[in-house]
Amino acid sequence: MLHQGTCPKCGKRVLHVQVETVVGMVENESKARCLSYNCIHCHTVLGVQIDPRGKRRPKRTTDKDEAAPAKK
Numbered sequence: 001m002l003h004q005g006t007c008p009k010c011g012k013r014v015l016h017v018q019v020e021t022v023v024g025m026v027e028n029e030s031k032a033r034c035l036s037y038n039c040i041h042c043h044t045v046l047g048v049q050i051d052p053r054g055k056r057r058p059k060r061t062t063d064k065d066e067a068a069p070a071k072k
């Protein structure tokens with residue numbers, strides 16, 4: 001299988017990504033732990049998503065204001 005994804009900045013193939021944990025901010029409040037995927041060559045952020053393993057602070061117990069749970 002060929003890797004065809006290339007970094008939009010440096011144009012190198014994205015065979016590896018650097019994963020960093022970042023905090024998702026909503027109106028200046030930290031809301032969720034997120035993952036940032038960076039090009040290992042030039043550190044351009046290729047994408048960010050909410051960390052599915054992220055531990056929520058036990059502030060709220062409802063899941064409703066988080067990302068929709070993947071129910072089948």
Ligand SMILES: [Zn+2]
Nearest residue numbers: 007010039042
């Ligand atoms: Zn790059």
